[in-house]
Amino acid sequence: MSVNEHPDPGAPIVPGSPLARMLDGYAAPELPAGFAERVLAAAEARPAPLPELRRAPSRSRRWRIGQRIAIGVASFGALATAAAATGLLEQLAITVPSARTVWAGLTGSAQPAGKPVAAVAAAAPAAAAPAAALTPAAVAIEGPIDTPEELGETFRRVDEVRAGRCEERRRVIDQRIASEIERRRAAGLRVPTPEEEARLRERIERQLAAREQRADAAVAARRETMQRKVENGEALTREDLTGRKPPSPETRERFRALRDLPPGERAKAWRDLSPAERRALADALRARRAVRLPPAPAAVPQEDTPPPSE
Amino acid sequence: MNTATDRAPATISAPPPGDDAAWAARLAAREPAALREMIARHGAALHRLAYRMTGDAHEAEDIVQEALLRLWDHAPALAGKHPPGSQAAARLRLGGWLQRVATNLALDRLRRTRRLSGGEVPEEEDNAPLADVVIAAGERDNLARAAVLALPDRQRAAIVLTYYEELPNAEAAEAMDMNIKAFESLLHRARMALRQALAAQGDAP
Missing domain, CATH: 1.10.1740.10 (RNA polymerase sigma factor, region 2, helix turn helix motif)
Structure with missing residues (x-):
């Protein structure tokens, strides 16, 4: 009978079958005498086994995976923090929300965007708004300014802005003097001696002080007017605060159109106006300047900047 | 022996x-x-x-x-x-x-x-001189040895563990680091190969 005739060639080998008889013929020899002594001698000469690994083999695979995940998350967090701290994310235009924003998003307590910290009257100087937002106000200004407290708070904010402008003005003057001296030195021209420079600075400072004195007088006069109106229970208007009439929408639009033009085109547009229009615009501009500054007894220094608008 | x-x-x-x-x-x-x-x-x-x-x-x-x-x-x-x-x-x-x-x-x-x-x-040659009394047994030994050594290594191990050492399939599978299903498949193929070898020798299983 061939293997193909066997009902199941892979069936277990039955003892006594021809295949079993054949396999039983494969006998194994005995272990040689003295084998045990050889093994014992080899065991004695065997070096001591290595110590146990530091990592305990009983630690479960799940914990090892969790440990690697934790290390990976911590590394990623450290790298992300370092990238955010060094400004790398900002360079890559990746927005990182603040913790307050994330918390508000989670809890749903987000403040409506654009809500003003303190509602300033519409007539308040625009430049005073940032200062008011940064400095906690003792008095909240709500609606039109019609109480002495609100008026005092307005004066305080205006004074803050004016002080900042005076300081900036002096810084610009120093910068211009230094750059002019440097330009002359680079061009090989004569530079003023320290005495000449001191005299120049003294003259500029004198004119500056006179200018601020005139502005202070104008401000004091206007503030007296405003205080009287508030004491009478009247609400202040924009004209009361700024000291000038607001330009008409047409005039404002015309100024804006001219201001937005490049200098060459601005001159050409000015020339293209009719004489009546040029005269009207010049009168409006002169009126604005007259309101902004009282008549100056002396020449305005070159380094001067526009006066504070109140 | x-x-x-x-x-x-x-x-x-x-x-x-x-x-x-x-x-x-x-x-x-x-x-x-x-x-x-x-x-x-x-x-x-x-x-x-x-x-x-x-x-x-x-x-x-x-x-x-x-x-x-x-x-x-x-x-x-x-x-x-x-x-x-x-x-x-x-x-x-x-x-x-x-x-x-x-x-x-x-x-x-x-x-x-x-x-x-x-x-x-x-296959290693046995150079020892054979006595007449063991010639027949030696021929049978060589035949079985050749058949077992002709098996692939793992099939040979499966036959040795289960037939000669009479281990249960589960223990033999453990000794070979295999799961029981894979071991039984391996053992099945080994038995088939042995029966084919025996058939090739002209002796029916």
């Missing part, structure tokens, strides 16, 4: 539960008497296994010695994992551990020999 009567591992009596853990503890304590006892208990069975895997008595001795020395080396770790009196101690079977080590050592040596020689392991 033993005859077919050495097929069954009747000489290895099943140790009482936890007994092997005590022996492992003694081996870990570096007692030569414990190693001698292990040689007496398991040496012969390991040698049969190795010899039938390799077909070489000297190679088989080396494999048995190496397996016993590995037991000597790993005894502290085994004793640590299976302290006497614990539940793990009842599961420790040093015989099975040694069979697994010896099987893997034999497979490794066969693989290495084939890689070095670039072909099948040549």
Whole structure:
């Protein structure tokens, strides 16, 4: 009978079958005498086994995976923090929300965007708004300014802005003097001696002080007017605060159109106006300047900047 | 040389539960008497296994010695994992551990020999002069030896473990680091190959 005739060639080998008889013929020899002594001698000469690994083999695979995940998350967090701290994310235009924003998003307590910290009257100087937002106000200004407290708070904010402008003005003057001296030195021209420079600075400072004195007088006069109106229970208007009439929408639009033009085109547009229009615009501009500054007894220094608008 | 009567591992009596853990503890304590006892208990069975895997008595001795020395080396770790009196101690079977080590050592040596020689392991010639009385037995021995050694290594291991050492399939699969289904498939193919070899010899199974 061939293997193909066997009902199941892979069936277990039955003892006594021809295949079993054949396999039983494969006998194994005995272990040689003295084998045990050889093994014992080899065991004695065997070096001591290595110590146990530091990592305990009983630690479960799940914990090892969790440990690697934790290390990976911590590394990623450290790298992300370092990238955010060094400004790398900002360079890559990746927005990182603040913790307050994330918390508000989670809890749903987000403040409506654009809500003003303190509602300033519409007539308040625009430049005073940032200062008011940064400095906690003792008095909240709500609606039109019609109480002495609100008026005092307005004066305080205006004074803050004016002080900042005076300081900036002096810084610009120093910068211009230094750059002019440097330009002359680079061009090989004569530079003023320290005495000449001191005299120049003294003259500029004198004119500056006179200018601020005139502005202070104008401000004091206007503030007296405003205080009287508030004491009478009247609400202040924009004209009361700024000291000038607001330009008409047409005039404002015309100024804006001219201001937005490049200098060459601005001159050409000015020339293209009719004489009546040029005269009207010049009168409006002169009126604005007259309101902004009282008549100056002396020449305005070159380094001067526009006066504070109140 | 033993005859077919050495097929069954009747000489290895099943140790009482936890007994092997005590022996492992003694081996870990570096007692030569414990190693001698292990040689007496398991040496012969390991040698049969190795010899039938390799077909070489000297190679088989080396494999048995190496397996016993590995037991000597790993005894502290085994004793640590299976302290006497614990539940793990009842599961420790040093015989099975040694069979697994010896099987893997034999497979490794066969693989290495084939890689070095670039072909099948040549059947070793027996140059000893044969007496007339053993001619017939020798022919039968050579026939069986050739059939077993012609099997692929893992199929040979499956036949040696289950037929000659009479291990249950589950324990044989464990000794070869296989799952039971894969082992049974391997054993099925080995039996088929043996029956084909026997049919090729002209003897019906």
